[in-house]
Amino acid sequence: MGERVLMKGNEALAEAAIQAGCRYFFGYPITPQNEIPEYMSRRLPEVGGVYLQSESEVATINMLFGAAGAGVRVMTSSSSPGISLMSEGISYIAGAELPCVIMNVMRAGPGLGGILPGQADYFQATRGGGHGDYRLLILTPGTLQEAIDLVMKAFDLADLYRNPVMVLVDGFMGQMMEAVEFKVPEKLELPDKKEWAVGYRKERGRRAIVKTLSLEPDPLEEHNRRLQEKYRRIEKNEVRHESYMMDDDVELVMVAYGTTSRIVRSSLKALRAEGIKAGMVRPITAWPFPYEPFKKLPPSVKSVLAVEMSCGQMVEDIKLGVAERFPVHFYGRCGGNAPSVEEVVRAAKEILGC
Amino acid sequence: MKEVLIAERPKSMYKVSTHYCPGCTHGIAHRLIAEVIDELGIQDRAVGVAPVGCSVLIYNYIDLDWYEAAHGRAPAVATACKRARPDLAVFTYQGDGDLASIGMAEIVHAANRGERISVIFINNAIYGMTGGQMAPTTLLSQRTSTTPYGRDPKASGYPIRVAEMLSTLAAPGYIARVSVVKPKYVIKAKEAIKKAFLTQIEDKGFSLVEILSTCPTNWGMSPVAATNWVEEQMIPVFPLKEFKVPE
Numbered sequence: 220m221g222e223r224v225l226m227k228g229n230e231a232l233a234e235a236a237i238q239a240g241c242r243y244f245f246g247y248p249i250t251p252q253n254e255i256p257e258y259m260s261r262r263l264p265e266v267g268g269v270y271l272q273s274e275s276e277v278a279t280i281n282m283l284f285g286a287a288g289a290g291v292r293v294m295t296s297s298s299s300p301g302i303s304l305m306s307e308g309i310s311y312i313a314g315a316e317l318p319c320v321i322m323n324v325m326r327a328g329p330g331l332g333g334i335l336p337g338q339a340d341y342f343q344a345t346r347g348g349g350h351g352d353y354r355l356l357i358l359t360p361g362t363l364q365e366a367i368d369l370v371m372k373a374f375d376l377a378d379l380y381r382n383p384v385m386v387l388v389d390g391f392m393g394q395m396m397e398a399v400e401f402k403v404p405e406k407l408e409l410p411d412k413k414e415w416a417v418g419y420r421k422e423r424g425r426r427a428i429v430k431t432l433s434l435e436p437d438p439l440e441e442h443n444r445r446l447q448e449k450y451r452r453i454e455k456n457e458v459r460h461e462s463y464m465m466d467d468d469v470e471l472v473m474v475a476y477g478t479t480s481r482i483v484r485s486s487l488k489a490l491r492a493e494g495i496k497a498g499m500v501r502p503i504t505a506w507p508f509p510y511e512p513f514k515k516l517p518p519s520v521k522s523v524l525a526v527e528m529s530c531g532q533m534v535e536d537i538k539l540g541v542a543e544r545f546p547v548h549f550y551g552r553c554g555g556n557a558p559s560v561e562e563v564v565r566a567a568k569e570i571l572g573c
Numbered sequence: 574m575k576e577v578l579i580a581e582r583p584k585s586m587y588k589v590s591t592h593y594c595p596g597c598t599h600g601i602a603h604r605l606i607a608e609v610i611d612e613l614g615i616q617d618r619a620v621g622v623a624p625v626g627c628s629v630l631i632y633n634y635i636d637l638d639w640y641e642a643a644h645g646r647a648p649a650v651a652t653a654c655k656r657a658r659p660d661l662a663v664f665t666y667q668g669d670g671d672l673a674s675i676g677m678a679e680i681v682h683a684a685n686r687g688e689r690i691s692v693i694f695i696n697n698a699i700y701g702m703t704g705g706q707m708a709p710t711t712l713l714s715q716r717t718s719t720t721p722y723g724r725d726p727k728a729s730g731y732p733i734r735v736a737e738m739l740s741t742l743a744a745p746g747y748i749a750r751v752s753v754v755k756p757k758y759v760i761k762a763k764e765a766i767k768k769a770f771l772t773q774i775e776d777k778g779f780s781l782v783e784i785l786s787t788c789p790t791n792w793g794m795s796p797v798a799a800t801n802w803v804e805e806q807m808i809p810v811f812p813l814k815e816f817k818v819p820e
């Protein structure tokens with residue numbers, strides 16, 4: 220810890236989990252995230268942990284249910300089609316209020332799609348994917364350093380709220396290499412899992428049941444209301460974003476997360492060099508989405524432009540934030556393609572009519 | 574005459590009546606598990622995983638730590654619980670729809686990895702909870718609500734013999750099939766359940782006890798006729814036997 224090392228994204232994500240105290244990893248191979256389970260299979264035995272390659276993503280996520288329910292720090296990683304298979308279990312984990320971390324290193328879809336990077340799982344991540352009224356905390360880092368810091372944070376947030384946390388990155392981030400540093404995270408006061416996890420009957424003096432079934436309507440409604448209160452708490456406390464070049468006289472606001480935010484960053488430099496007043500709002504949490512910065516956009520703004528590696532999934536959230544004060548445009552590439560700086564600059568200029 | 578106590582409610586069983594239909598043998602299986610847990614003195618460290626099916630509420634009857642798993646996924650939940658806490662005695666309780674249909678992959682792979690868990694598998698040849706549809710274990714010609722003309726192997730395949738199938742794997746330590754429809758079977762069933770738990774406690778691998786059970790409601794029979802039907806129709810297809818015992 221403390222020194223800068225050059226690391227591949229997927230391996231950095233895995234090491235961050237281990238540094239955060241994750242000792243249990245269950246997973247099933249899928250490109251482009253295979254370096255995570257591979258790294259875990261090598262590293263976890265060194266630190267007294269358990270790595271298990273399960274028979275499917277369906278089994279994997281239910282293993283997370285089992286391990287989280289026993290009170291240990293547990294993680295899985297997968298990519299888009301694998302996350303779809305996990306949806307059933309994610310709903311159960313959210314319903315039973317179990318803490319765990321799920322990494323989605325997104326590829327392009329729908330269906331089998333391709334193995335190249337994508338950002339088209341935004342709806343699935345932020346709107347459910349599984350059944351029932353539940354929410355996941357969705358963290359979307361923009362650099363590998365931020366990814367490491369957020370993975371460490373993810374385990375604390377999961378424990379704090381007893382909720383699954385998803386780290387949403389795209390295949391580029393998994394495959395790129397950057398200099399990173401593993402910093403000791405601040406220590407948080409976290410709830411004692413022995414209060415509710417199985418296997419502590421003697422210490423607790425009463426039994427624990429980890430379940431989601433509630434056959435009576437009123438208790439189930441009550442449970443749902445309690446979950447919603449928790450989600451409101453998360454919305455109040457955990458929403459994160461970065462504002463970049465958002466001066467008071469900004470005319471074009473670009474919005475992007477993950478790898479596309481880096482492309483937008485470079486585009487902004489090019490636009491500013493030409494005297495075009497553009498800035499960026501970068502969501503760091505996709506749920507809860509940072510609506511505030513959009514509500515507070517200055518009157519100088521003429522347009523908002525979302526840039527994504529999808530067909531425009533985040534646009535809906537941006538529109539909610541902008542509330543029809545400004546027009547919201549979209550530029551994106553999909554299928555495994557990424558927008559180039561030139562393309563984004565061109566799209567920005569077109570919108571501004573210059 | 575002096576009163577002699579010959580049987581009482583197991584300590585780990587709640588004093589409540591179950592929701593099972595008259596003549597259903599889920600309750601007998603529950604009781605045997607509770608007795609074994611009492612006798613082994615493991616109530617404080619036993620963790621059960623309930624299935625989806627008629628026994629979904631088993632945690633209301635047996636006083637232990639429990640998970641309630643998604644349909645068929647109990648072996649995955651149990652696998653991770655045991656890996657996380659090897660000091661616990663982890664078992665699943667699953668019906669034939671839960672284990673042999675939607676959860677077939679999970680049970681085969683948990684068995685094949687030799688997970689140190691015990692599985693109590695209730696085979697009543699039908700889906701009880703959802704109203705009597707065909708199960709993977711439904712007998713040929715057996716009428717169910719989705720095989721109204723009787724199970725035809727050309728359309729629906731043959732009854733799956735789970736104990737035999739899992740016995741072909743190298744990793745399992747103990748696999749047996751028993752029944753609970755008459756006292757003589759019940760005594761053997763309890764022995765098998767105890768062996769299954771001991772296999773786990775003595776770290777000898779995966780264990781499974783398949784229990785031939787009744788569903789008088791969905792079979793459309795009286796409890797007595799259902800009992801006889803298990804003996805006359807099910808046992809010939811699903812022979813009672815120890816398929817694997819720990820060395």
Ligand SMILES: Cc1ncc(C[n+]2csc(CCOP(=O)(O)OP(=O)(O)O)c2C)c(N)n1
Nearest residue numbers: 625626627644668669670671699700701702
């Ligand atoms: C994913 C999913 N599919 C279907 C169901 C509906 N379902 C509930 S119980 C059941 C069948 C249970 O049958 P079995 O395992 O044989 O147990 P029994 O009720 O006979 O004891 C089904 C299909 C469900 N709860 N979840």
Ligand code: SF4
Nearest residue numbers: 593594597627701788
């Ligand atoms: S429906 Fe069948 S399995 Fe379910 S409780 Fe009734 S008799 Fe038992």
